[in-house]
Amino acid sequence: MKIRLVNNGVFTPVEEIEMALTAPAEGFYWIDADVEDLAVLQPLFSMHDLAVEDCLSEEEQRPKIEIYESHYFIVVNSIRFDDEEIFLRALNIFLGRHFIITVTKQKINELRTLKPLLWEQEVSQPDRFMYLLIDLIVDNYFLVGDRIEVRIEKLEEDILMHTKKSHLNEIIGLRSEILWLKKVLGPQKEVINTLNKRDLRLIDDQLQKYFSDIYENAVKISETFETYRDLMGNLREAYQSSIANRANDIMRVFTAITTIFMPLTVITGIYGMNFDNMPELHTHYGYFVVIGVMVALGVSMFFIFRKKDWV
Structure with a gap:
């Protein structure tokens, strides 16, 4: 005090x-x-x-x-x-x-x-x-x-x-x-x-x-x-x-990735079938052609999505 x-x-x-x-x-x-x-x-x-x-x-x-x-x-x-x-x-x-x-x-x-x-x-x-x-x-x-x-x-x-x-x-x-x-x-x-x-x-x-x-x-x-x-x-x-918004951005990226892989999955599914009469299976460069097509398709879709600002 x-x-x-x-x-x-x-x-x-x-x-x-x-x-x-x-x-x-x-x-x-x-x-x-x-x-x-x-x-x-x-x-x-x-x-x-x-x-x-x-x-x-x-x-x-x-x-x-x-x-x-x-x-x-x-x-x-x-x-x-x-x-x-x-x-x-x-x-x-x-x-x-x-x-x-x-x-x-x-x-x-x-x-x-x-x-x-x-x-x-x-x-x-x-x-x-x-x-x-x-x-x-x-x-x-x-x-x-x-x-x-x-x-x-x-x-x-x-x-x-x-x-x-x-x-x-x-x-x-x-x-x-x-x-x-x-x-x-x-x-x-x-x-x-x-x-x-x-x-x-x-x-x-x-x-x-x-x-x-x-x-x-x-x-x-x-x-x-x-x-x-x-x-x-x-x-x-x-x-x-x-x-x-962040959740939407994440979902948009996942959706774009899924969309890119969908046609690639179709291609691998087709060539994964166990048929004997598939001419492409016996092509000497068939594997490299298919891989090239898949890469070109994936890259093309990515740039299309990028141009549209989806990814």
Whole structure:
């Protein structure tokens, strides 16, 4: 657990947690905690039992906002994409009048990238801290969306050039993750809309209007992932079409080969009959003539099929 006094974007480490219980002369306290620290923080900051239970739960938490007497409890999901799987990491925020507590189970990159932004904008209020943090989280969805789009384009190119059975597993896996992510974006969008429109005494009225920009971005993100879902459907159709075309090409080649060998089979069948009165059997160069005819016939048929683009 790290405790910092934030004033005009400048961080001052605080050793004693008790100092954060009272409002500082200037600035606010930011407590960056793990879930294990809640046992200490809950009685000191009067955290509601249900909010603490949500933080400790092993189940995936939906984004939400809960209003309590002395603080707000807000859950938003940070996103991460490692080219194989999409990860959502819950960020639990306790917003008070003079403090903000962030509780996480895993590291959240936005908490690290937020620090220079606080210094640049000389932040001295916890509600503005939360606004900038949520804004970073939402913006990161755009970055992940761009990477997903690149992966979709590459997958489409691979399917058109060299279709493999493994591509179907990639399509199904990525599509299911996009669908799952889109379900999560709905509640998160509503949380941001609540921060924008609801009368919240711990958030400055002027600052609250800025949440509308974040809400618009959240709507754009939701629409973008809706588009990705449709693209994955088109990609699956392209895969199935490519597989069907390849099967047709193979069958066409086999059919052409079979057609070429059919007259050759007839010739060998005729001269394979066990009749004594077959003049060609006694011809000195009969064998070579028949072989020459068969080769000429096969080559001629091959070039005819090639000219018609059948092979």
